[in-house]
Structures are given as C-alpha cells and as structure tokens.
Amino acid sequence: METILVTGASSGMGREIAIRFSRTCRVILCGRNMERLQESLSRCSDRFNHVLWQFDLDNIDSIEGSLQNLLTSNDVKVTYFVHCAGYINTLPIKLVSSDVLRKTFYTNVFSAELIIKTLMMRKINRDILKSVVLISSNISNFGAVAHSVYGASKGALDSMMRSLAVELAPRVRVNSVLPGAVHTAMTEHIYGNEDLIHRMEATYPLGLGTTSDIADAVEFLLSDKARWITGQQLTVDGGRTINITG
Numbered sequence: 427m428e429t430i431l432v433t434g435a436s437s438g439m440g441r442e443i444a445i446r447f448s449r450t451c452r453v454i455l456c457g458r459n460m461e462r463l464q465e466s467l468s469r470c471s472d473r474f475n476h477v478l479w480q481f482d483l484d485n486i487d488s489i490e491g492s493l494q495n496l497l498t499s500n501d502v503k504v505t506y507f508v509h510c511a512g513y514i515n516t517l518p519i520k521l522v523s524s525d526v527l528r529k530t531f532y533t534n535v536f537s538a539e540l541i542i543k544t545l546m547m548r549k550i551n552r553d554i555l556k557s558v559v560l561i562s563s564n565i566s567n568f569g570a571v572a573h574s575v576y577g578a579s580k581g582a583l584d585s586m587m588r589s590l591a592v593e594l595a596p597r598v599r600v601n602s603v604l605p606g607a608v609h610t611a612m613t614e615h616i617y618g619n620e621d622l623i624h625r626m627e628a629t630y631p632l633g634l635g636t637t638s639d640i641a642d643a644v645e646f647l648l649s650d651k652a653r654w655i656t657g658q659q660l661t662v663d664g665g666r667t668i669n670i671t672g
C-alpha cells in the first residue's frame with residue numbers, strides 16, 4: 427500500500443486531493459483545524475487506515491520532529507507528497523510587516539522544504555519518496571497589486587521546486603501546479619461578490635475552474651504517466667494568464 431501526505435487537507439484543494447487519493451492510497455491529512463480535518467476524513471474512502479497530522483506549519487522548528495514522530499509511531503513510509511497548505515494576506519506595500527512576510531514564507535515555502543528534507547531521511551522514510559507536487563499559483567510568474575508577499579512566496583516555492591527536481595533526480599520527481607482562481611475558503615470573499623465574479627470569469631477563456639480540475643493535474647503529475655516530467659510548473663488556470671485580449 428502506498429501513502430500520500432497532503433498538507434492543507436482540511437479544506438479546498440487539499441481536501442479534494444485527499445479524498446481523491448483515499449481510494450488508492452493511505453492518506454496522511456495535515457491541517458491545523460481538527461474539526462475540518464475530521465470532516466475531510468469522513469469524506470475519504472475507508473479502504474485504508476488514513477492518518478491525521480494536526481499541525482501548524484508556522485511552527486517550522488518543530489516540523490521535522492513532529493513528522494518523524496508521526497511516521498515512526500504509525501509505521502508509515504510516504505511515497506507521494508502534495509503541499510497544498512497556503513497563507514495569503516493581500517496587502518499594499520505600506521501595510522506589509524515582517525510578521526506577514528514570516529508567516530507567508532513559513533507556511534508556503536519553508537515548511538515544504540523541511541517536509542521534503544524529512545521524507546528524504548533514509549532512516550525515517552527509507553528511499554520510498556517518489557513524487558512531489560507543490561501547489562503554487564499563477565501569480566508566481568506574473569504580478570498583481572497587493573500580491574508582493576504572496577507572489578514572492580510562490581515564486582520562491584517554484585524556484586525551490588526546480589533545484590530539488592535536479593538534486594533529487596532520478597529517484598524523486600518534483601513539480602508544481604499553478605492554479606488560477608478556484609472557489610475555496612481562501613477565495614470565498616471574491617466568490618461572494620457576484621459583480622466581481624462575472625468580471626473575473628470573462629478573463630478566463632475556459633471559464634472558472636474547480637478543485638477537481640486541480641486534483642486532476644496533481645494526479646497526472648504524481649503518476650507514472652509523468653515519469654519523464656520533473657522541475658516543471660504546470661499552469662492550470664483555464665487560459666487566464668495567456669489571455670491578452672484588450
């Protein structure tokens with residue numbers, strides 16, 4: 427039986443990915459909120475003994491120890507890792523603080539690096555890790571007002587992805603998925619505004635996407651069908667970022 431670790435599994439895309447993979451793998455669902463984690467678990471297939479990892483990824487100094495304990499106490503080895511946890515606080519530069527910078531980078535970038543480091547430790551995970559997908563954002567290659575911190579974190583995540591893809595080859599493939607706007611808790615404030623959504627939708631040649639569209643891309647990249655793909659950003663945004671219609 428293979429195991430997949432999904433951060434951000436208590437909501438949105440991470441929840442969708444956890445549910446999708448629960449039919450074929452044991453899933454380690456990571457999130458902070460136990461009620462939401464339990465809700466995700468209740469929607470998973472009960473075919474395997476899934477594991478909950480309630481952890482705040484902001485506590486970066488404890489990530490390695492906590493994950494090592496979880497893996498050894500449950501006698502689990504991880505084959506696939508999807509980093510879906512994300513923090514966004516859209517702020518114009520004048521309101522940016524060191525605290526927002528720290529929280530954004532700890533959750534979006536640093537935690538992923540330390541989780542991968544742990545999963546590469548032979549005594550903890552043997553040589554089992556095979557494929558990693560990091561959930562970035564289409565902002566990674568572009569710019570938007572009030573997105574300097576979040577955008578920088580996703581750019582850093584993708585840069586980390588490319589170097590790890592080279593360093594960990596040929597055993598481990600590392601890629602990222604760059605979603606466009608998808609309706610989740612993170613974007614609830616946008617989707618609640620009908621006018622805004624209509625205007626936004628018009629800029630998406632294929633219309634707005636769903637968490638299932640993102641899970642499809644993740645499933646492909648983790649699978650052996652992507653065996654010769656590593657170090658790549660896969661943009662999944664319905665054509666939003668290639669649309670230069672005036």
Ligand SMILES: NC(=O)c1ccc[n+]([C@@H]2O[C@H](COP(=O)([O-])OP(=O)(O)OC[C@H]3O[C@@H](n4cnc5c(N)ncnc54)[C@H](OP(=O)(O)O)[C@@H]3O)[C@@H](O)[C@H]2O)c1
Pocket residue numbers: 433434435436437438439440456457458459460462481482483484509510511512513514533561562563564604605606607608609610611612613
């Ligand atoms: N939605 C979009 O339109 C969109 C577009 C581009 C990229 N993305 C990216 O897609 C990923 C998934 O986002 P989503 O839309 O599915 O958002 P979401 O529904 O708000 O889910 C965010 C997840 O991240 C977890 N998380 C946040 N901070 C954490 C922390 N410090 N420690 C542990 N877990 C933490 C949350 O856990 P709790 O439930 O415990 O708080 C939750 O499970 C993110 O990386 C986001 O940046 C989203």
